[in-house]
Amino acid sequence: MAASEPCPMPTAHKRLMDCHAMWHAMSAAYMEPDSFRMHLNSLIQGLRNVTFMVQKQKADLAGYGEWYTRFVNEVCPRPLMRWAVKSRNRIVKESDLDLLSEAKIRWVANWTTKEERKFAFPPRMSSRQMLAAIFSNPGNPRVGVVTISRRWVDKALPEYELLHATREIFIELSRLLHAGHAAAGVTSCTIDRREPGCVTPAVSVHPLGCMDINSSLRQEHVDLEDGFGIDEVEHHIRRDERLVEKAYARYGSFSVSASDPIEAAPQLLESAHRVLRKDKCHMPMMWSYRDGKIVDMISPNFVDQNGKYLMFHRLADRVETLRADGIVLVIEAWWAPDDKRDAQGLQIPPRDREDRQEVLHVAAATRAGERLSLLSPFSRSKSGEIIFGETVSGPDEELGVLGPFLPIFERWKQMDERNER
Ligand SMILES: [Zn+2]
Ligand SMILES: [Zn+2]
Incomplete structure (x- = not known):
């Protein structure tokens, strides 16, 4: 220095x-x-x-x-x-x-059906009262997950x-x-x-990063199916050299040398293979990039589908706060190589299909518009061994895995529209 x-x-x-x-x-x-x-x-x-x-x-x-x-x-x-x-x-x-107290309500039913609206509410109004006001309108169905963010705006800058x-x-x-x-x-x-x-x-x-414009302290989440709040829990882990040594001993040493998310994706898939082989499961991980450097690494988690919708919106919040210009995400997921529709013509999510495949999914994307997904199908042998199939790669849209990333891509678009560089 x-x-x-x-x-x-x-x-x-x-x-x-x-x-x-x-x-x-x-x-x-x-x-x-x-x-x-x-x-x-x-x-x-x-x-x-x-x-x-x-x-x-x-x-x-x-x-x-x-x-x-x-x-x-x-x-x-x-x-x-x-x-x-x-x-x-x-x-x-x-x-x-001229300060106005608002609540921004984001209602997410699935990856493509969602809505965002701003309402004026007194600053001390409880979330329960806000929800009651919103759902007194029968046009707002009670499915999915709702996030209420409190916000102050100036009338001159709405x-x-x-x-x-x-x-x-x-x-x-x-x-x-x-x-x-x-x-x-x-x-x-x-x-x-x-x-x-x-x-x-x-x-x-x-x-x-400390100037968090999307703090969990100003947001509340409610799962509309059970009516319960979803609590966010954050654990901060400091890099500990002894633990790094232990990880090398367990998984073998590996390094990610690429300074670009798209180039890093194959390297991260390689290390994810080792982790999955050893541990039989892989925690979701997301790396955020800015100007060719990793600026953040987190392990986002969720317990059910509504939690997953919420988690990806919170990842978009994080990308915005850090002004990340690239991400790589590693996650275990269900996948189906083709597109099957139900009687209403809606896509059947792979998780609900019988021919679903378990995959390790490495997704890389940049604010500039590059997209790459690597899908590595795997199965488990009787003795519990992980057997990998052949990796499929391509843009998210072609592989039918775009949904979860839409919140992040949309956020990048909003940042572009506001000219936030
Ligand atoms: Zn100075
Ligand atoms: Zn600070």
Whole structure:
């Protein structure tokens, strides 16, 4: 790591870190309307102060004319940035923003039948009351799984939830300061880290994973078949070198050298084969990529079909929070090589067919639109041995395995539409 150097713009840099800390404070106060408004007001002023502080110091900043002009010409005209300036002026000179408390309801019946709607609800209304209101309309059938996400929006920016909007502005300002530091030849500067622990002096051009815009704390899930809530449980596992040694001893050593999800897929299938041979089962695993690097690895799990629908939507949430541009997923699944339809002409899911095959499915996809699935059929011998058949590969659509990935692909499309890079 490079040695720390003096910061070329310490006031602006500290203000940016203030914004990071304020964002978390605002997120933590989400369910308290007045605290939320208070933190939002501070954050919007704080974000504006970052650029004020940079401008004040312009005479001392290397390459200012170049990187600041680029910011003014390319970033400032974006609707979100203009909203930030207007909102700051309004908060300082006139009044609060016009905050609306909403619930976004996502109702998923199966991979292709789903709906998303936003409703205005008082912030303290219980989920039970919201569901009762929704299902008082007989047009909303009680099948599948429902997710209720609470959200605050400003009337002047109805398309954006406010943690999301302010995070976007924070990312743009981080990129501005990153450019300013780079022009001064500084990669790591001497500013103390703060509370919470993620508020470090590192200035990233990427969204920070700690700024979770899809936190499970603001979502509730209900399985409509049994009427019970579905709880999400997260376990965090730290890399432990002793466990890595143990894994190598058990499965043999392997490495994934590809920096691209599509190229990594065959390597991951190879390691998945070893795990399945040894353990007779394989936990679902998903690797997220950004700019050719793995930025996240999780083992998502579910217990039934509604849990599976939900899980894939939550994976899409994660892809959005991390702004991942590629994924590889390894999962055990049922598969059938052809398409059979029922009397109504609906596709019969492989899990309900008698000729279904058990497969290891490695799916790789990128935000740029590349898709690759590798399906490795396997059977179990009487003695419990795993016997692999011949691997089939191709785009998800051709293999009839597109469904589970639709939530992620749709999310990428929305990110493209909002020009989130
Ligand atoms: Zn600095
Ligand atoms: Zn953080």
